[in-house]
Amino acid sequence: METRPLILVSNDDSVSAPGLRHLIDCVSHLGDVIAIAPAEPHSGMSSAITVNSPLRVEHVDDHNGTPIYSVSGTPVDCVKLGLHAVVPRRPDIMLSGVNHGSNSGNSVIYSGTMDAAMEACMTGIPSIGYSLLHHSLKADFSQTTPFITDITAKVLRTGLPSGVCLNVNFPAQCAIEGMKIVRAAHGYWTEEFQKYTDPHGKPFYWLTGQFNNLEPDNPATDEYWLNRHWATIVPVRVDQSATDLLPEIGTLLGINP
Amino acid sequence: METRPLILVSNDDSVSAPGLRHLIDCVSHLGDVIAIAPAEPHSGMSSAITVNSPLRVEHVDDHNGTPIYSVSGTPVDCVKLGLHAVVPRRPDIMLSGVNHGSNSGNSVIYSGTMDAAMEACMTGIPSIGYSLLHHSLKADFSQTTPFITDITAKVLRTGLPSGVCLNVNFPAQCAIEGMKIVRAAHGYWTEEFQKYTDPHGKPFYWLTGQFNNLEPDNPATDEYWLNRHWATIVPVRVDQSATDLLPEIGTLLGINP
Numbered sequence: 001m002e003t004r005p006l007i008l009v010s011n012d013d014s015v016s017a018p019g020l021r022h023l024i025d026c027v028s029h030l031g032d033v034i035a036i037a038p039a040e041p042h043s044g045m046s047s048a049i050t051v052n053s054p055l056r057v058e059h060v061d062d063h064n065g066t067p068i069y070s071v072s073g074t075p076v077d078c079v080k081l082g083l084h085a086v087v088p089r090r091p092d093i094m095l096s097g098v099n100h101g102s103n104s105g106n107s108v109i110y111s112g113t114m115d116a117a118m119e120a121c122m123t124g125i126p127s128i129g130y131s132l133l134h135h136s137l138k139a140d141f142s143q144t145t146p147f148i149t150d151i152t153a154k155v156l157r158t159g160l161p162s163g164v165c166l167n168v169n170f171p172a173q174c175a176i177e178g179m180k181i182v183r184a185a186h187g188y189w190t191e192e193f194q195k196y197t198d199p200h201g202k203p204f205y206w207l208t209g210q211f212n213n214l215e216p217d218n219p220a221t222d223e224y225w226l227n228r229h230w231a232t233i234v235p236v237r238v239d240q241s242a243t244d245l246l247p248e249i250g251t252l253l254g255i256n257p
Numbered sequence: 258m259e260t261r262p263l264i265l266v267s268n269d270d271s272v273s274a275p276g277l278r279h280l281i282d283c284v285s286h287l288g289d290v291i292a293i294a295p296a297e298p299h300s301g302m303s304s305a306i307t308v309n310s311p312l313r314v315e316h317v318d319d320h321n322g323t324p325i326y327s328v329s330g331t332p333v334d335c336v337k338l339g340l341h342a343v344v345p346r347r348p349d350i351m352l353s354g355v356n357h358g359s360n361s362g363n364s365v366i367y368s369g370t371m372d373a374a375m376e377a378c379m380t381g382i383p384s385i386g387y388s389l390l391h392h393s394l395k396a397d398f399s400q401t402t403p404f405i406t407d408i409t410a411k412v413l414r415t416g417l418p419s420g421v422c423l424n425v426n427f428p429a430q431c432a433i434e435g436m437k438i439v440r441a442a443h444g445y446w447t448e449e450f451q452k453y454t455d456p457h458g459k460p461f462y463w464l465t466g467q468f469n470n471l472e473p474d475n476p477a478t479d480e481y482w483l484n485r486h487w488a489t490i491v492p493v494r495v496d497q498s499a500t501d502l503l504p505e506i507g508t509l510l511g512i513n514p
Binding site: 048050076077081106108115161166182186196206236237239241245255 | 334338494
């Protein structure tokens with residue numbers, strides 16, 4: 001008897017996020033699914049790992065036959081500890097999300113969703129992060145179903161190039177026109193903090209701000225197409241070495257290769 | 258009167274780390290230095306940001322004339338809040354470290370040191386992360402001084418290509434042979450957790466493990482040269498989009514560009 005593919009699912013919005021259950025429902029007919037997600041929400045945790053405290057893993061729920069485990073740590077902790085202590089065999093694919101909120105543009109660098117995918121990618125497991133451009137816990141994910149099923153099935157069949165995972169973003173509250181394969185839009189964040197004064201007269205700050213897209217009219221970028229109701233797929237390379245620039249940096253620093 | 262360059266310094270080992278003070282001493286003759294670092298150690302925090310709690314910034318110390326500020330958050334929080342609320346003008350360069358421990362190979366993905374540098378890079382400030390391959394708080398940084406001064410002075414003069422920062426690692430407890438400009442070695446971590454049983458009979462885990470270098474004999478990589486007592490410089494690109502693979506991913510998923 002052929003073994004069904006094993007699909008490892010995680011996220012950064014925690015075991016209680018509707019997006020996690022939606023993702024399970026999109027792919028459960030493609031294989032055996034195990035979900036391992038943070039016990040608490042960890043948005044903005046990037047590739048953070050827990051080095052100075054212990055971790056626990058617990059079987060906390062089942063969703064339409066899929067066991068859901070919680071880990072008392074970050075999204076990357078979930079993938080590491082899940083692979084170490086939970087899965088019965090090596091997963092054939094790892095999926096992260098569906099995130100409640102965008103991971104387009106360069107916000108991918110802060111994304112727990114994408115860093116969970118990158119962690120699996122580093123161990124050689126094909127991985128995909130899915131995100132919906134809507135923060136609400138009551139967001140409507142239904143439009144994303146055929147896209148998630150289709151992309152996941154294809155990657156299960158063919159794999160992905162070594163060291164590369166996919167970052168898939170979906171527009172929200174609209175019909176999805178189709179899919180575009182693009183790069184991340186370049187930009188930065190502005191007006192990043194709101195300032196307050198505490199009851200003792202001392203200041204404190206809270207992170208806020210908005211993404212300032214430096215190339216809003218560039219059809220080579222994800223933001224361009226998301227704004228026009230397309231889903232976007234960005235292949236993300238784990239190794240950030242700018243190998244094409246080694247000679248230029250050598251010249252700049254006066255160092256021979 | 259010409260304004261001296263402004264040098265922003267941060268790290269992930271906290272305001273009390275000797276590596277921070279060493280970095281200040283290496284560059285203080287090159288400009289005005291301001292250090293803004295986490296109040297507590299944040300190794301392994303990657304690009305984590307604090308979104309669900311407030312942040313405080315405090316002037317906590319001075320080191321040979323350089324003010325040191327603490328931020329009650331992550332390394333990336335330090336750069337964001339430092340640029341927003343502390344610096345008197347836009348820094349000409351941002352330096353991170355000197356980290357107590359390696360950021361070579363693909364461990365850069367978990368590195369608070371390098372993600373502080375990447376945060377500055379995203380706002381267009383040339384930035385460099387410095388790390389010493391020794392975890393001890395009593396590590397001897399003295400060998401690194403001429404290299405840090407030289408690299409920093411050159412980057413202050415010429416800048417760096419857009420969207421790229423430098424990841425500099427130094428071997429420890431040896432004479433440094435020289436500098437090599439290379440890419441990060443590829444690998445993954447193994448035997449990642451130690452398992453324990455708590456007094457109530459329930460299991461818990463603690464992250465451990467070691468880097469499994471997939472290409473130990475490849476002179477194109479940082480690990481190769483660090484093992485041979487050279488310092489290594491890896492240019493790190495913030496945008497992880499694998500633009501060279503867009504056609505291949507399109508074929509794989511059956512999507513036209």
